[in-house]
Amino acid sequence: MQSTIDFEQLIASIGDAVVISDANGAITLWNPAAEFMFGFTREEAIGQSLDLIIPERLRQRHWDGYNKTMETGQTRYGHDVLRVPAVHKDGRAMSIAFTVAMLYDAQKKVSGIAAIMRDETVRFNEERSLRKRLTELEAKSAG
Secondary structure (H helix, E strand, C coil), X not given: CCCCCCHHHHXXXXXXXXXXXXXXXXXXXXXXXXXXXXXXXHHHHCCCEHHHCCCHHHHHHXXXXXXXXXXXXXXXXXXCCEEEEEECCCCCEEEEEEEEEEEECCCCCEEEEEEEEEECHHHHHHHHHHHHHHHHHHHHHHC
């Protein structure tokens, strides 16, 4: 027997940020974890472009890929975790990891994308620090 799942409750209570955008890249869903992660309230985010969280230097590349995905209905990030820079409301740089799911309308045309995101800034900075330290130690031992 399958129980009924309250998807609104699930999206609202899940610990990862859930952001849904329409075919044009406007945000249509922004859960409480997205508010916590990026600093923008639901009211500030809904209807805005994904540029809200994309660093300016990466926007062209993002939109090239996004538009291609909307045209083809295919993404290589459905199962692979994508790690990219993002930006918080206060302007600080972040490192996020996410997967995406394609959304379709009744005519089977792509209508948007759902992204499940996690803030990995601390882990990213720790790994970068460890790599730097390793390089320093290797240089010392070689010299």
